[in-house]
């Protein structure tokens with residue numbers, strides 16, 4: 005291409021919009037330049053760091069014309085850690101930007117015209133700091149101490165995290181306490197170069213309603229000292245009620261849990277309470293990371309569903325079935341479909357402990373279960389799939405089965421928009437509502453209500 009920019013080239017560009025990962029996007033000869041930490045309408049000097057077929061990547065060198073929405077990030081390691089992408093933008097503006105990301109995805113993938121009036125303002129998270137109820141952080145042993153942190157994006161440099169403003173305060177507190185105990189007991193983080201140490205990750209999950217904490221140690225190999233530490237933690241701290249250890253020596257896998265997962269101290273689950281329902285949380289069961297916003301999301305489902313006592317509802321991709329639990333009092337029957345055994349188990353325990361017994365748990369892949377149960381006379385289906393979205397098989401099922409109403413919860417605007425493109429052949433979009441589940445990150449949750457044309 006003519007006028008190709010070499011690596012290291014500096015240039016000035018005006019940022020036009022924000023990308024799906026929160027980066028600013030400027031252009032050079034109509035080829036996009038992705039610049040982390042740059043904001044729309046800013047004039048910036050950048051340095052090209054990579055050249056791909058359709059875009060450049062560049063570092064921000066200096067801001068020549070600053071956006072009025074730019075603010076000072078509140079985390080001291082914001083620029084290194086990579087966990088958040090939007091702390092340099094005023095919170096209200098992050099909400100507007102998340103709505104914009106959905107608009108961009110819909111314009112790109114949905115052929116039917118979608119009126120902007122249908123896309124509501126993003127529902128803010130309150131609180132928007134210390135909202136995260138679970139952290140899964142890697143460890144390193146450095147200068148005679150265990151440290152915990154996040155890997156700097158695209159590097160093996162661990163950025164130490166001491167007091168994360170996104171995690172719940174108790175999670176920060178117990179990370180510090182556990183690391184101190186590990187140092188004292190000479191339990192070391194695993195090091196793959198020297199093959200020393202054992203602990204690869206520590207996961208801490210906290211239930212907001214009960215303040216109970218569950219700690220899970222992901223180990224490279226067995227370590228009897230961890231069992232002792234687990235027992236100590238449960239005896240010493242009233243909040244820590246459940247400690248697990250997992251042996252996982254597969255350094256390439258992104259999964260934490262293996263068949264070699266054992267409770268080493270305390271109870272099997274911690275209890276969270278939402279909408280008067282007690283949820284049993286085992287370490288590998290899915291639970292939304294922002295507890296208060298999860299309640300907002302589930303109440304939104306109730307509001308949009310306008311359920312009737314005669315309704316039959318499906319909660320697809322149900323996790324531990326919180327949506328089924330919220331919907332159950334309003335309808336005749338709910339079928340919850342989930343493939344992961346741990347989540348099904350937690351959902352079962354939740355049903356046993358609570359009053360709503362009109363929920364049937366169906367274990368398996370959503371496509372297979374829907375096809376097996378195709379004769380159920382469904383009124384409303386609620387979908388909450390992973391980032392991959394519904395995909396061809398589920399959308400084809402819906403176009404054939406034609407339930408009256410669909411509520412689609414999505415954590416990925418692109419796959420959502422691709423699925424909507426197919427579903428709008430038979431369905432009318434009634435509303436699209438972004439919900440901020442992960443403040444100051446580029447992630448956005450969306451709830452879409454659709455009904456038969």
Ligand SMILES: C[S@@+](CC[C@H](N)C(=O)[O-])C[C@H]1O[C@@H](n2cnc3c(N)ncnc32)[C@H](O)[C@@H]1O
Nearest residue numbers: 290321322323342343344368369370388389390
């Ligand atoms: C985004 S979570 C939603 C969970 C739940 N609605 C909630 O709010 O807690 C998606 C869930 O879908 C499950 N899942 C992923 N792929 C699946 C599939 N093909 N069939 C059934 N469940 C699946 C995951 O295990 C996870 O629990």
